[in-house]
Amino acid sequence: MNPTWSVDPQLDRPPSRQLADQILDAVASDAFGPGSKLPSVRDLAALVLINPNTVSRAYRDLEAMGVVKGRSGSGVFVTEKGPALAAAARGEETLRLFEEAARAALRAGHAMETLAERLKSLRARKRDREATR
């Protein structure tokens, strides 16, 4: 089954990139191993309620990264190095954004302890989710 993918057109980050991010996460976490077939452009568009062209663009970007290879007629497949590339790309990006967000929160007056607490409470909620699986 697909991870719970979704796209919010309200956010600053463009839909095509939101989708690409989530696919990268899924590939990086081995939800799709090398050779796996990703959802078709049309199916995925219907699933997250965006235009097929937008999905196609996300796939094209991922292909440019070497994570994925589209085979005309049959589908889009994870490459051999896909998981490694995805993990590297997302690891770097998310860590950068995390630091950026932390800095902004500090700049806005939040105490370091507040952020540390929030982080801990995320861990608790994550444990809850995993326990109920």
Place this chain on the structure above:
Amino acid sequence: MNPTWSVDPQLDRPPSRQLADQILDAVASDAFGPGSKLPSVRDLAALVLINPNTVSRAYRDLEAMGVVKGRSGSGVFVTEKGPALAAAARGEETLRLFEEAARAALRAGHAMETLAERLKSLRARKRDREATR
């Protein structure tokens, strides 16, 4: 003196909102108290290298929030409730973005400890900056 304001047109967040965020931070942290005069539209545009219209839009958005009041002919001034409103708005927003970024980093496979360490190292760097002031 102005805080070190800057705008990066490359980022996803539009320049006008980047600027508004930074002004909110400055007002929230009492760098500009009630009644303070903010830089003129033209000066600020020259400072951060964007169009005066873009600065004007940021001011208009802040005025809609009640943080600021533009007086035609004389300048843009922080309102009485400005600091409180700015603190509330930025506090909520930055905390939300922080949690979102933390969740994304965890989703991408980072360990909770990695994030906690990064957070601590930010504190260290922040102390360094404050020590050299």
Place this chain on the structure above:
DNA sequence: CCCACCGTACTAGGACGATAGTACGGTCGA
């Protein structure tokens, strides 16, 4: 009183991304 500076408004243009609709050729199972 004046003139420099202020916020504000307006038009026009361009960049970018999403959307809509259509079309073409490849693939593969029934």
Place this chain on the structure above:
DNA sequence: TCGACCGTACTATCGTCCTAGTACGGTGGG
């Protein structure tokens, strides 16, 4: 073989945001 499904490509249109240039009237110090 044939038809359903696939990726891909293309054009056109829309909305949002920034840029550019111009203009107007209010404000306030010299």
